Amino acid sequence: MTESLTLPLPERLARVPFLAEALLLAIAAAMFFLLPYSLGFLTRVLILMVLVLSIDLLLGFAGIATLGQAAMYGAGAYAAGLFAIHVWADPLAGLVVGAAAGAALALLSGLVLMRAQGLTLIMLTIAVAQICMEIANKARGVTGGSDGLRGIRMDPVLGLFEFDFIGQTGYWYALAVLAAVFLLLRLVTRSAFGLSLRGIHDSPARMTAIGTPVYGRRVAAYALAGAIAGIAGALTAQVTQLVSPEVFAFTLSAEALIMLVLGGTGRLIGGIIGVAIFMTVHHTAAAHDPFNWLFVIGAMVLGVVFFVPGGLVSLPARLRGLMGRAL
Amino acid sequence: MKTPFRVALSAAVIAASGTMVSADTIKVGVIATFSGPFAIYGKQYREAIEVYVAEHGTTAGDHEIEFIYKDVGGVNPDTARALAQELLIRDRVDYLAGFTFTPNALAVAPLIDQSETPTVIFNAATSSINKQSEFYVRTSYTLWQVTEPLARWAWDAGIRTVATTVSDYGPGIDAENAFRTSFTALGGEVVDSVRMPLSTTDFTPFMQRVRDIEPDALYTFLPGGPPTFGFAKTYNENGLAEAGIRFLGTAETEEVNLQGLGDAAIGLTTAYHYSGAHDSDLNRQFSARLAEMFPGSVANWSSVGAYDGTHLIYEMVRAAGSDGPAAIEHAKTLAWESPRGPVEMDPETRTVIQNVYIRQVERDAASGLLVNREQGVIATVGDLGWDR
């Protein structure tokens, strides 16, 4: 206790539990009032955060590289959309269905995929997403094909909050789901299961030697991440009220990965920061110059990887390090 | 007539922002692809809009008109919806325009319904879009609109057997159905129907297959852009023309990529609503002004869709200002001369009634360039797909 008091302020702050999380939550709430006319865009950002968190669980904790998380995202989107149209338009029930669909697809494909590593694994994840996209395109009678699945009309959240035109309900709803997913992942990553994932990440051979079922743990992690991606997809279907086969697009998987690495892997907060920065820069640059914003994105990505290789989440520590040296 | 929603929204916006936009300024939000593989659409739209503005000024009636461009990047209904929300709520636009892809157009239907915002579709050609909201008006065309006349023309030209090859996605399948239904109703036979994956890069297998079947003609539909370019080339390289299999298409010989097809394109037959070589003063003037303001630019169907869409917006603003329902009612009564020929808004389908021309690619003697030479009007029709 006394020892911690002698530490410099930033370090002491870093030890306050959930301080960063509380800060982010406060920022998110403030955004609602600061940008009341961009709630559609902000909601999109929150949904992408859920998706990126699912990739962080895989990449940052279990060391599973993927460029096909859109497969589970899309499965969740279509499942939730179809469920709302044909069965029940309750949003929370839709989330459960989306999560189940994402988990099921991840479990099935994971049984094959989790035996592979590296580039092979990456290509396999891409291939699964491509096949899903083609199925959504072909099954026109069910999915509406490339015109999109339309006619999704959601009931109020908890029977109380109607989805409104400005997107206020959508924003709070997505924020609540994001917070819940974040908490869940925080618990999971600190559980015995989460620690074994980290062990597998660091040294699969050692974990096998001490009797951890490495393959099984990897499949389980993949399924859990699939469920979370499915939730993100379900959110998107409910908020946009339309699902097109592009939910499975390679570019979505790739962009989500870029955002994660930009923010920093292996710490849930990194993904959140990465999405926030990427989307803000993208949105601002695209509004400023709809033709040439790719210059800005490219320069930002290169700049971060060259100057802050640990991702933006490591920026404070790096700055402290620089300042410490200067002093 | 202002809806309670709009009044409440305006009050909230004024209270919050503290800056009042001049009541005379009417804003138009243009949602299109300005980046990514389909950026050419956004470019064509913007240039056509700016040509119209240069010709007609920035005011319509008592109102100043301002365009705001938003990049949707590609097929991206989530983004299209979020952008529309932002345009309607923050920028307070009174009109929306653009929309290249069907899902993007469909995604804004609930928004424009609630906010009563007239939305002018410059391109997306799926008939059913306009059924999703009363506030859609379309200045492009629908797949049925150009395909049925083509099937009829083919029958009259003595073609009895046709193989269809379309891209395997919504519009392609609509086009296949439209052709098959129209052609078989006349007594013709569709001997083979191939759906080609959107990711196809080499079309040779499909061409060889059609060649082996030896139909009188090949009907095709592909999305605009690089794939289409490859298709028309492959048709020639595999000697289908020599084998007597005629090419029946729609947008495959569009003007932007036409020169790239080279001499091999000569003789390709298409039915479409706009040709860059349409013989009218207005069209020549439009093309000339476009080339003058944007060196190297060539007018194609998406330019003319945007040009006419801008005209429609000006007319709606002139008559009804920011009153959405009144603007739509006014739009339904309009008829005007377009660079493509005479057009008229169909009050029921809210898609323009226009001439469909049969054209053949030839090399223009004067300019030395390839052109879609119109051989005549084969139909003057509205959206034939409305009741299907």
Next chain:
Amino acid sequence: MSLTLNILVDGIAYGMILFIIAVGLSVTMGLMRVINLAHGGFALIGGAFAHWLTMAQGVGFWVALPLAILGTVLVALPLERLLYRRIYGFGELQQVLATIGITFLMIATVNLWLGSSLLQIRLPEGLGQPVDLGFRTLPMHRIVVIGAGLAVMAGLWLVLDRTGFGMRLRAAVDNRATAASLGIDTGRIFALAFCLGAGLAAFGGILGAELLPVDAYYPLRYMVLFLIVVAVGGMGSILGSFAAALGLGILETASRYLVPDFGTIFFFACVIALLALRPRGLMGRLT
């Protein structure tokens, strides 16, 4: 019979394009351990130069081809010196991020320079002519492509097997540290191999433009395709890339002939089966 021949002829022509473009990627991935997502960008740059030379400058195709390849190498060299040299030392994820950043900048530059529409490359008269094969006709250009693919294969084999450069390159691929300790200037080897890869990408991009049309977004559109060739062939294996490119070319072509409606699903299902059975690719060197 003619169906089989058709599949073979079209598949091999298509596969050769994939091979020419992807083999450079395979070499750089195997040698420098860099996941170079910007590889397709060099094909784009080559195509852009060729477009500009043949269309705007009126240069003939056979002159424009070497000039465009040279131009691409001249772009690649400073990129290697300034950026890639540092990227070699990054972790895998940072490599992905850095090379995708480079890809974005390449796309944005070409987009600003030449616009986003199709970048057509004017071919000489002779290449467009159909040639009678007896059972069907084939455009002259496809025959040239097949010849070029074989020439690249033979050339690479000669260079790698018969020259001092090739020997040092192979040594560096097998064990970089040992090679360096034996006095091999791995930095120079890397730069040369990188430029070779970029030049081959440009060559394939230009020659393949009839099949894979060039526009500013080329690197993103075909990124997955090129990566699949490398993954199936096995990183760092030239013979593997050759086999994979031809195999995948024939596979995709066959699916277009036989099951056109389900071509995409069939293709990716085969890729999954292949990779699941042979996770290191057909001839992968790396574990």
